[in-house]
Every structure is written in C-alpha cells, then in structure tokens.
Amino acid sequence: MLSNHFQNGMETARFVWSRLPHSEEGELEGAGLLSSESNKNCAESLDYEVLENYAYREEQAQRGKLFVGYNVGVKWFFALLIGIGTGLAAVFINISVENFAGWKFALTFNIIQKSYLAGFLIYILINLALVFSSVYIITQFAPAAAGSGIPEIKGYLNGIDIPGILLFRTLIGKIFGSIGSVGGGLALGKEGPLVHTGACIASLLGQGGSTKYHLSSRWLQGFKSDRDRRDLVTCGCAAGVAAAFRAPVGGVLFALEEVTSWWRSQLMWRVFFTSAIVAVVVRAAMGWCKSGNCGHFGSGGFIIWDISDGQEDYSFEELLPMAVIGVIGGLLGALFNQLTIYVTRWRRNYLHKKGSRVKIYEACLISVITSVISFGLPLLRKCSPCPDSDPDSEIECPRAPGMYGNYVNFYCSKDKEYNDLATIFFNTQDDAIRNLFSAKTIHEFSTQSLLTFLVMFYTLAVVTFGTAVPAGQFVPGIMIGSTYGRLVGIFTVNHYKKLNIEEGTYALLGAASFLGGSMRMTVSLCVIMVEITNNLKLLPLIMLVLLISKAVGDAFNEGLYEEQARLRGIPLLESRPKYEMRKMTAREACGNQKVLSLPRVVKVADVVSILRCNKHNGFPVIDHTRNGEPLVIGIMLRSHLLVLLQSKIDFQHSPLPCDPKGGSRAIRHNFSEFAKPVSSKGLSINDIYLSSDDLEMYIDLAPFLNPSPYVVPEDMSLTKVYNLFRQLGLRHIFVVPRASHVIGVITRKDLLIEEENDDSATVELQSTSVRSQCCFTSI
Numbered sequence: 001m002l003s004n005h006f007q008n009g010m011e012t013a014r015f016v017w018s019r020l021p022h023s024e025e026g027e028l029e030g031a032g033l034l035s036s037e038s039n040k041n042c043a044e045s046l047d048y049e050v051l052e053n054y055a056y057r058e059e060q061a062q063r064g065k066l067f068v069g070y071n072v073g074v075k076w077f078f079a080l081l082i083g084i085g086t087g088l089a090a091v092f093i094n095i096s097v098e099n100f101a102g103w104k105f106a107l108t109f110n111i112i113q114k115s116y117l118a119g120f121l122i123y124i125l126i127n128l129a130l131v132f133s134s135v136y137i138i139t140q141f142a143p144a145a146a147g148s149g150i151p152e153i154k155g156y157l158n159g160i161d162i163p164g165i166l167l168f169r170t171l172i173g174k175i176f177g178s179i180g181s182v183g184g185g186l187a188l189g190k191e192g193p194l195v196h197t198g199a200c201i202a203s204l205l206g207q208g209g210s211t212k213y214h215l216s217s218r219w220l221q222g223f224k225s226d227r228d229r230r231d232l233v234t235c236g237c238a239a240g241v242a243a244a245f246r247a248p249v250g251g252v253l254f255a256l257e258e259v260t261s262w263w264r265s266q267l268m269w270r271v272f273f274t275s276a277i278v279a280v281v282v283r284a285a286m287g288w289c290k291s292g293n294c295g296h297f298g299s300g301g302f303i304i305w306d307i308s309d310g311q312e313d314y315s316f317e318e319l320l321p322m323a324v325i326g327v328i329g330g331l332l333g334a335l336f337n338q339l340t341i342y343v344t345r346w347r348r349n350y351l352h353k354k355g356s357r358v359k360i361y362e363a364c365l366i367s368v369i370t371s372v373i374s375f376g377l378p379l380l381r382k383c384s385p386c387p388d389s390d391p392d393s394e395i396e397c398p399r400a401p402g403m404y405g406n407y408v409n410f411y412c413s414k415d416k417e418y419n420d421l422a423t424i425f426f427n428t429q430d431d432a433i434r435n436l437f438s439a440k441t442i443h444e445f446s447t448q449s450l451l452t453f454l455v456m457f458y459t460l461a462v463v464t465f466g467t468a469v470p471a472g473q474f475v476p477g478i479m480i481g482s483t484y485g486r487l488v489g490i491f492t493v494n495h496y497k498k499l500n501i502e503e504g505t506y507a508l509l510g511a512a513s514f515l516g517g518s519m520r521m522t523v524s525l526c527v528i529m530v531e532i533t534n535n536l537k538l539l540p541l542i543m544l545v546l547l548i549s550k551a552v553g554d555a556f557n558e559g560l561y562e563e564q565a566r567l568r569g570i571p572l573l574e575s576r577p578k579y580e581m582r583k584m585t586a587r588e589a590c591g592n593q594k595v596l597s598l599p600r601v602v603k604v605a606d607v608v609s610i611l612r613c614n615k616h617n618g619f620p621v622i623d624h625t626r627n628g629e630p631l632v633i634g635i636m637l638r639s640h641l642l643v644l645l646q647s648k649i650d651f652q653h654s655p656l657p658c659d660p661k662g663g664s665r666a667i668r669h670n671f672s673e674f675a676k677p678v679s680s681k682g683l684s685i686n687d688i689y690l691s692s693d694d695l696e697m698y699i700d701l702a703p704f705l706n707p708s709p710y711v712v713p714e715d716m717s718l719t720k721v722y723n724l725f726r727q728l729g730l731r732h733i734f735v736v737p738r739a740s741h742v743i744g745v746i747t748r749k750d751l752l753i754e755e756e757n758d759d760s761a762t763v764e765l766q767s768t769s770v771r772s773q774c775c776f777t778s779i
Contacts (some may be wrong), residue, residue, distance in 0.1 A: 044160070044161045044617065045159055045160060045161065045617065045731045046156070046159050046160065046161045046226040046230070046729075046731070047225075047226045047227075047637070047731055048159060048226055048227050048230060048262070048728075048729030048730070048731070049227075049706075049710075049728070049729065049730055049731060050225075050227065051637070051674075051706040052706060052707065052708055053634075053703065053704050053705055053706055053707065054702075054703040054704070055674070055703065055704065075228075075231070075270060076270065076273065078202075078205055078206065078232060078235075079235050079270040079271075079273050079274045079277070080273070080274075080277055081205050082198070082201060082202045082205060082232065082235050082236055082239055082274050082277075083235075083239050083273070083274040083275070083276070083277025083278045083280075083281065084277060084281055085201040085205070086194075086197065086198040086201055086202075086236060086239035086240055086242075086243050086274075086278055087239070087243050087277065087278040087280075087281025087282050087285070088281060088285075089175060089194070089197050089198075089201065089243070090194055090197075090240075090243030090244065090278075090282060091281070091282065091285040092175065093175060093178055093179055093190055093194070093197075094190075095285075095289070095294050095295070096179045096183070097178075097179055097182050097183045097190065097428075098294075098295075098296050098428075099294070099295045099296045100130060100179065100183035101183055101185075101296070101428045102295065102296025103296065104123065104126045104127070104183075104185075105426075105427075105428075106296075107122060107126070108122055108123045108126075116379070116411065120375050120376075123371055123375050124368060124371040124372070124375075126184075127184045127185045127367050127368075127370070127371045128184070128364055128367050128368060128371070129184075130179075130180045130181075130183045130184030130185075131180060131181060131184035131186060131363055131364060131366075131367035131469065132180075132360070132363075132364055132367075133176075133180040134176070134177045134178075134179070134180030134181040134184065134363070134469045134470070135177075135180075135181075135359060135360050135363035135364070135467070135468050135469050136360060137173050137176055137177050137180070138173055138177050138359075138468045138469055138470070139356040139359050139360060139468050140356065141169055141172075141173055142167075142169045142170050142172065142173025142174070142177070143164070143468075144162075144163075144164035144165050144167065144170045144173075145169075145170045145171075145173030145174040145177055145193075145196070145470055146177075146467075146468045146469065146470065146471075147192075147466070147470070147471055147564075148192030148193060148195070148196065148470070148471055148472045148473065149165065149174065149192065149193060149195065149196025149199070149470075150192050150195055150196065150258075150259065150561050151561050151562075151564045151565035151568060151570060152165045152196070152565075152568070152570065153165070153195065153196060153199045153233065153237060153259055154258070154259045154561055154565060154570075154572065155565055155570040155571075155572055156199075156230075156233060157230060157233060157234060157237075157259050157260050157261055157262075158261045158572050158573055158726075159261070159573070159729055159730075159731070160570055160571060160572070161226075162570065165196075165199075165200075166199065166200050166203035166204070166233070167200070168200075168204060170196075170200055171197060171200035171201065171204065173470075174193050174196055174197050174200065174470050175197060177193075177469055177470040178190045178193045178194075178197075178470040180469070181469040181470055181471065182429075184367055185367075185370055185371060185374060186366065186367060186370055186460075186464050186467075186469065186471075187370060187457055187460035187461040187463075187464045187476050187479075188461070188464055188465065188469070188470075188471035188472060188473070188475075188476055189429065189471075189472035189473065189474050189475030189476055190244070190470070190472055190475075191241070191244035191245065191472045191474035191475060192470075192471065192472025192473060192474060193470040193471070193472055194240040194241070194243055194244040194472075195237050195240035195241055195244070195254075195259075196240070196470075197240055198235075198236035198237055198238075198239040198240030198241075198243065199233045199236040199237050199240065200236070201236055201239075202232040202233050202234075202235055202236030202239075203229060203232065203233055203236070205232065206228065206229050206232040206233075207229075227729075230262070230729075231267050231270070234255050234259070234260055234267060234271060235255075235270055235271050235274040236274075237251075237254070237255045237259050237260075238251040238252050238254065238255040238271045238274060238275050239251065239274045239275060239277075239278045241254045241255070241275075241524075241528070242274075242275040242278040242279060242282075243278045243281075243282055244474070245474075245528050245531065245532050246279065246282055246283075246531065246532065247527065247528045247531035247532055248272075248275035248276050248278060248279040248531075249275070249527050249531065250524055250525075250527040250528030250531050251271075251275040251278070252268070252271050252272050252275050253523055253524035253527050253528075254521070254524040254528070255271055256268075256271075256524070257521060257522070257523055257524045258519075258521055258524060258561070261573070261575075261726060261727075261729065262727065262728075262729050313500065313537075314505075314541065317496060318492065318496070318501070319544070321488050321491070321492045321506070322506075322509055322541055322544060322545060323544065323545075323548055324488060325484075325485055325488050325506065325509050325510050325513050325545050326509075326513045326516075326544065326545035326546070326547070326548025326549045326552070327548060327549070327552055328484055328488075328510075328513065329481060329510065329512075329513025329514045329515075329516060329517040329545060329548075329549035329552075329553075330513070330516070330517040330548065330549040330550065330551065330552025330553040330555075331517070331552060331553075332458070332480070332481075332484070332514060332517060332518075333477075333513075333514050333515070333516065333517020333518035333519075333549060333553045333560075334517060334518075334552070334553040334555075334556035334557055335556075336458070336461070336462060336477075336480075336514075336517075336518050336560070337518055337553075337556075337557050337558070337559070337560050337563050338556070338557055339462045340462055340465050340466065340560070340563070340564070341557075341563055341567065343462060343463065343465070343466060344465075344466040344564070344567050345567065347362075347466050348567075352468075356468075359467070359468040360468075362467060362468075363467045363468060363469055366460075366463060366464055366467060369460075370460055370464070373425075373456055373460065374425045374426055375426060377421060377425060377452065377456065378410050378411065378419050378421045378422035378425055378426050379411050381419055381420070381421040381422070381449060381452075383409075383410075383411070383412035383413070383414070383417040383418060383419050384417060384418060384419075384420060384446070385414075385416060385417055386398060386407060386416045386417065386418055387443070387444075397416070397418055398412070398415070398416065398417065398418040399418075407423065407444065408422045408423040408426065408427065410422035410426055420444060420445045420446055420449045421449040421452065421453065423435050423444070423445070424436060424445070424449075424453055424483075425453060429475050429476070429479055430475070432479065433475070433478055433479060433482060433511075436479075436482040436483065436486055436504065436507045437482060437504045437507050437508055437533070438504050439502050439504045439505075440502070441503070441504065442493060442502075442503055443490075445486060445490075445503075447487065447490060450483050450484075450486055450487050450490075451487070453483055454480065454483040454484055454487070457476070457479055457480060457483070458480055461473070461476040461477075461479075461480065473518070473519070473560060474515070477511070477514050477515045477518055477519070478511040478514070478515065479511075480514050481507075481510040481511035481512065481513055481514030481515065482507035482508065482510050482511040483507075483510070484510050484514075485506045485507040485508065485509050485510015485511060485513070486503050486504070486506060486507040486510065488506050488510065489501070489502070489503035489504070489505065489506030489507060490503055492506065505538065505541075508529065508533055508535075508538065508542075509538075509541055509542065509545045510545075511529070512525065512526070512529045512542045512545050512546055512549075513545040513546070513548070513549040514549070516545065516546040516547075516549035516550045516553070517549035517550065517552060517553040518553070518559070518560045519559050519560050519561065520550050520553060520554065520558070520559035520560075520562075521546075521559075522546050522547065522550055525546060526539070526542050526543055526546055529542050530542065562574070573722070573725070573726045575726075577718070577719045577722040577723065581717070581718040581719045581722060582717060582718075582719050584717070584718040585714065585715050585716065585717060585718060586712050586713070586714055586715070586716045586717075586718060586721050586733075586735045587714040587715065587735060588718070589718050589721070590735055595620060596610060596614065596616060596619055597619060597620040597621065597622050598610070598619045598620070598621050598622070598636060598701060599621070599622055599623070600621055600622070600623040600633060600657060600700065600701055600702055601655050601656065601657055601698050601699070601700050601701070602698065602699055602701060603655070603695075603696070603697075603698055604645070604651065604690065604694055604695050604696070604697045604698065604699060605695040605696065607641055607645065607699065608645070608685065608690065608695065611638065611641065611642070611685040612685055616638065617637060617638045617639070617731070618635050618636070618637055618638065618731065618732045619635065619636050619637075619638070619641075620632055620634075620635055620636075620734065621633050621634050621635065621636050621701050621702075621705050623702075632734065632736070633702065633705065633707060634702075634705035634706050634707040634708070634709060635705060635706050635709045635732055635734070636701050636704065636705045636706075637674075637706075639674065639683065640674050640704055640705075642683040642684070642685065642688065643674055643683065644699055644704065645685075645688050645690065646683060646687075646688050648690075648694060650699055650700070650704075651694065651697035651698070651699060652697060652698050652699070652700065653697065653698070654698065655698050657700050657702065658700050658702075674704075709732060709733075709734055710724070710728070710730055710732075710733050710734065711733070711734045711735075711736050712724070712733055712734070712735055712736075713735075713736065713737070713738050713739070714735050714736065714737055714738070715738070721733065
C-alpha cells in the first residue's frame with residue numbers, strides 16, 4: 001500500500017543534512033558547537049518554493065498583465081531604495097569612523113608633543129571608550145549584530161532562517177557597533193558588517209519597516225514571501241560590498257559567487273542596478289566631503305587605493321616570486337582559518353558561557369592590548385632619515401601621526417626622520433594599506449619592521465575575530481597580505497636589481513593571496529582588487545596568485561565563512577554533495593523515522609496534539625480513492641495549520657470534505673495571511689487558545705495544502721536528490737515507491753509556450769525517439 005511505503009518519506013531539509021558524512025563532525029561535536037539541541041533548533045528552513053494551493057491560484061487568477069507590470073516596477077523601485085539606503089549607511093559609518101580616528105590621532109599627537117606618557121594614556125582611553133560602546137551595544141541591545149554577519153546571511157540565502165539576524169535593532173547595532181569597534185583601532189574591518197547592514201536594510205524595506213518600533217509603512221509591505229525576500233536580501237548583500245569597496249561589479253560577483261545558492265538573470269539585472277546606485281551615492285558623498293563638510297574625512301574613508309602610477313610591466317622572472325606569494329597566502333590563510341576555529345571554540349565553550357559581562361571584559365582587554373602594541377612598539381623602533389625628495393612626487397617626508405600619507409614622524413629626535421613601524425601601526429588601517437600599496441617608496445619599510453608588524457597584527461586579528469563586536473576580515477586580511485607581499489617585494493628588488501619593480505605591487509598581490517587563501521573567493525575577489533586599486537594591468541597577476549592561494553588553502557580546510565557557519569551550527573548545503581552520497585539512496589537518507597501524516601479532513605484536537613508533540617514543519621496529507629486506497633494529495637505546512645487554528649473561520653462540524661472533488665469552495669483567506677513575519681518567529685501553538693468546543697471541530701485541509709510537492713523515487717541516488725533540493729531551494733521532498741506506469745513524457749518542446757500570433761514552426765525542435773512513441777503532457 002502506498003501509505004506503508006510513504007512512511008519512509010523525508011521531512012524538512014534535515015533529511016539531507018543530518019545524513020551527510022562530515023570528516024570533522026565528531027571533532028566539532030566534542031566542542032559542543034553543533035551537538036547542542038539549542039543550536040540545532042534555533043534555525044528553521046525557509047519556504048522558497050511557491051506553494052500552489054487554492055488561495056494562491058485564486059489570487060493569481062485575479063491578477064492581470066497590469067498587476068504583473070506593477071509588481072516588476074515595484075521590485076525595481078525597491079532595488080533603488082536598497083541602493084540609496086545602503087550607500088547612505090556606508091557614508092555615515094565611514095565619516096563617523098574617520099572623524100573619531102582623526103580626533104583621536106590629532107589629540108594624541110598634540111599631547112605627545114609635551115609628554116608621550118600622557119599621550120599614551122589618552123590614546124588607550126579613547127580606544128577603550130569606543131570599543132566599550134560597541135561591545136555594550138552588542139551585548140545589551142543587538143546580540144545578532146556580533147561578527148561579520150556574512151555566514152548568517154549566507155545561511156539565509158541557502159534556505160535557513162536564523163532568528164534575529166535581519167531585525168531593525170540588528171541593523172542599528174551593526175552600524176553603531178562598527179563605528180565603535182573600527183574607530184577603536186581593533187584588528188578588524190567594517191566591510192563584512194556592511195554586507196550584513198545591506199541585507200538588513202533590504203529585508204526591512206521588504207516587510208515595510210519595523211512594527212515593534214513603530215517605523216513601518218503599509219505601502220511598502222509588498223513582498224511577504226520568503227522567495228521575494230531572498231531576492232531583496234541578495235540585492236542588499238551586493239550593495240554592501242559595493243559600498244564598502246566602491247566596487248559595484250565586485251559586489252554583484254560577490255553575491256553570485258559567495259553568498260547565494262540560487263540565481264537567475266532577472267535577479268542579476270536588479271542586483272547590478274542596486275550596486276550602480278550605491279556607487280552613485282558614494283561618489284556624490286565623496287564629492288560633497290571634498291569641500292570640507294565632513295570634518296576629518298578627506299582622502300581616506302572609502303576603501304580605494306589608487307596604484308595606477310605604480311609598476312606598469314613585469315618580466316617573466318618575476319612570476320616565481322609572485323607564485324611564492326600565492327603559496328604563502330594559501331598557507332597563512334588556511335592557518336588563520338584553523339586558528340580562528342580553535343579560538344572561537346574555546347571562547348564559546350568556556351568564556352562566553354559566563355555571561356555578557358565577561359564578553360565586555362574580553363573586548364576591553366583586547367582593546368587595551370591592541371592600543372599598547374600599536375603605540376608601544378613604534379617607540380622601540382629607531383627612526384630612519386627621510387629619503388631625498390623627488391620634485392615629481394607628491395609624497396612628503398615626514399608627516400604627523402594619524403595624517404594621511406607616508407613617512408610618519410613618531411618619537412624621532414630629528415625633524416627629517418620618520419618611523420616606518422609607526423607609519424603602518426600608529427595609523428588607521430585604510431591609511432596603513434595605502435602606505436603599503438604606495439608606489440615610488442622603495443626602502444620605506446625595513447624588513448624587521450614588516451616582520452614585526454606581520455607577527456603582531458596576525459596574532460591580534462586571530463584573537464580579535466570572534467569577540468562580541470561587529471567584525472569584518474576583509475581589511476585585516478589585506479593588511480596581513482600586503483605586509484608579507486611587501487616583504488617578498490623587498491627581496492625581489494634586492495635580487496633582480498631592476499628599477500621598474502615596485503614593492504607596492506607585490507603588496508597588492510600579497511593582499512589578494514591572503515584573502516584567496518582564507519575566504520577562498522576567486523572571481524569576485526579578483527574584480528574587487530582591480531576596482532579598488534584602479535590598475536587593470538595587474539589583472540593576470542591577481543588571477544595567478546588567487547588560483548594558487550585557493551588551491552593551497554583547499555588542501556587544508558574550508559573557507560573562513562564556511563568554517564564559521566559550521567561553528568555557529570548553520571546547516572549550509574554546499575554547492576557540491578559529499579562523495580559518500582553517491583553510494584546512498586533517498587530511502588537510506590530517510591532512515592526508519594516514521595512520517596506523521598494528516599487526513600484530508602482532520603479533527604482540530606488531533607492537529608493540536610500533533611503540533612504539540614513534535615516540531616516538524618511539514619505534514620503529508622492523505623486522502624482515499626473510491627476503492628479505499630490511500631492517495632497523497634499534498635503537503636501542509638505547520639505555519640499554515642497555525643493560521644487556520646487561530647482564525648477558526650474554517651472549522652466545520654462535519655468530518656466529511658466540503659467538496660469531494662477537490663476543495664474548490666470559496667477561500668476566506670488571502671495568500672499573504674500565510675506569510676511568516678520576517679521580524680519574529682511567527683505563531684506558536686502555545687499562543688493559540690481553543691475551547692473544548694473548538695477541539696471537537698474539523699478542518700478540510702484540501703484548499704490550503706500544496707497539491708504539487710516535489711517527489712523522488714526511493715532508489716534515486718542521494719547526490720541527485722541533493723542537487724535537486726539545493727538548486728530549487730526546497731524545504732521538503734517526498735520519497736515514494738517506484739511508479740507503476742507512466743502517463744506521459746514532457747520534452748523541451750512542451751515547455752516552449754507559444755504566443756497566439758507566433759508561428760509554431762519557428763521554434764519546432766527535433767523530436768526524440770521516445771517522444772515519437774508517446775507524447776502526453778497532461779502531467
């Protein structure tokens with residue numbers, strides 16, 4: 001009987017993930033990061049599939065071509081709003097960070113003219129105050145805003161709904177927390193949080209704002225399905241990267257390569273449009289700030305390091321040291337990922353379990369250590385005399401600490417001296433990277449200073465990553481990579497004795513190699529590096545080091561975001577199924593767990609009992625034919641059952657179907673009523689009050705179920721099931737026995753719908769032998 005076989009069906013996305021063989025699974029479970037029930041149950045799958053129930057079909061039947069055009073226009077308008085909102089948020093964050101950093105360095109420099117000790121204490125206190133404000137906001141107001149947010153957003157676009165990551169308070173915590181943590185001089189960046197910020201702005205616009213804080217508009221509440229929200233969040237992610245790096249094309253490719261699991265050409269256009277709007281907003285803001293309206297915000301602030309006047313050509317002999325940079329980037333990137341796993345695991349198992357106060361103490365302690373190192377180590381470095389000035393060069397020597405430019409004068413006995421370690425340590429990260437990338441500055445940095453900075457900053461980046469503050473790894477990764485890249489450049493210059501070799505070019509390649517070795521991005525990262533450096537001639541070299549670093553890093557572990565997602569218990573479905581899945585079938589993945597099914601007409605008391613006894617989110621619905629044989633007529637979602645229980649308008653006294661032919665009676669619900677609010681967990685069975693009379697009533701589920709769920713035969717390989725599940729963004733797949741007969745075959749020609757005035761001969765395809773024998777399309 002079909003019902004007996006159907007007991008082996010699979011329910012929810014866990015049917016795939018729970019059976020995946022992981023080589024590190026046992027190790028991570030020992031850390032308690034994935035094995036805890038709280039981590040497993042905190043995430044819920046999203047409904048990216050279109051549920052074609054009768055409510056949906058009635059709503060679609062009432063919509064004409066005018067509404068379709070209006071809907072498309074609204075989507076483009078939302079893309080415009082997302083671009084403007086994300087661009088303005090990036091402008092606000094960058095101006096705030098630059099001004100806090102500018103005030104900090106200006107005040108410190110004025111004080112150290114009289115006393116270095118007093119300047120040292122003021123420098124520590126200012127950084128401590130900024131970091132404290134950041135960690136306090138995160139721990140007390142928006143816990144979901146900690147970290148970069150990219151693993152969580154990647155999980156959302158992969159089909160996992162993690163509570164709290166797209167709320168209004170998360171957006172506020174991300175913005176102001178980033179200002180405090182980056183302005184406080186920690187070894188982290190604001191670029192990753194900007195991706196999360198863009199996603200939050202997109203999600204809030206899609207739901208019409210925040211009802212909790214009375215900042216909502218019913219006019220904007222046009223997209224309530226998870227499918228539409230996914231597209232908006234994708235636009236927000238691309239906008240975040242475009243705003244962070246002034247790289248609109250890189251933002252589109254980042255969304256395509258790194259965070260999304262599902263893509264289509266219409267979405268590509270809207271994402272590209274959003275990134276272009278961000279570029280216009282950022283450009284307009286920079287033009288406005290050039291007139292002095294933004295305080296200390298001047299040449300710095302937005303991530304772009306123009307090296308178009310650097311090395312114009314390269315020889316075949318330089319490919320070897322450039323390949324070495326790729327290998328170093330892969331090794332150090334993989335090591336960075338592994339060390340962050342160990343530190344994050346220890347921090348979560350022992351440190352953060354003690355409460356929010358310990359998180360505040362930890363962030364403040366790291367702030368003090370970072371300030372002591374960045375201020376104290378340059379004091380131990382002997383100053384170097386300024387090089388002979390070049391009349392064609394705009395670089396001056398020396399410059400005051402914290403000011404934009406090279407050759408910083410810090411704790412030097414003479415005016416015409418500079419401290420190379422202070423040039424990169426006692427500075428903002430953006431300006432330090434400009435100094436490392438700068439051309440025509442050969443021998444500005446000594447080998448000892450670069451090695452010292454590399455070891456200390458690498459250690460600080462590992463320790464800081466995972467604290468309770470918004471933290472991105474793009475800029476710290478560029479800092480680390482550009483340091484050892486410049487080291488290789490020094491050795492290359494000394495070895496080849498060529499005047500056209502620029503150390504800054506090798507610093508750029510080192511930055512690309514470390515990001516490739518840590519994050520494992522290739523195409524998007526390559527375009528981003530070209531856009532932020534404004535040097536297309538280096539494109540082949542960037543491609544070379546990225547390919548090498550990614551290959552080396554993949555030999556040791558996965559990318560940074562994948563590892564962090566696993567540590568957070570986010571069940572990502574990666575692009576490729578595991579090799580062991582080729583030997584498994586769909587039935588084996590189901591296991592022996594009994595599937596809970598519902599009859600078409602079900603008693604309210606039975607529904608309540610089932611919902612209370614388990615946490616399943618989908619239930620097969622079984623009807624019977626005239627012969628008494630069971631028949632699967634669709635799937636009913638838990639959230640839809642809760643809506644029916646709360647409204648009570650569909651309760652009936654009779655245990656018989658309202659319409660035996662299929663439940664085509666009038667629907668008293670709009671399709672939007674079944675949409676789950678993005679800002680909350682939705683209804684719970686404990687939130688619904690039902691009287692004793694209500695429990696004796698019945699519900700006919702036929703009008704509300706999804707009558708066309710995806711079905712696979714029980715002996716299909718798990719690899720094919722995995723690809724189908726991930727590429728279509730499904731939440732459930734039914735596993736059924738082999739069909740007894742075929743009622744038709746659909747080929748490519750059947751899917752080419754012709755317009756009324758078109759000549760069908762123009763699109764006719766060659767028929768297959770199977771089609772010539774049997775061509776029925778009534779499936």
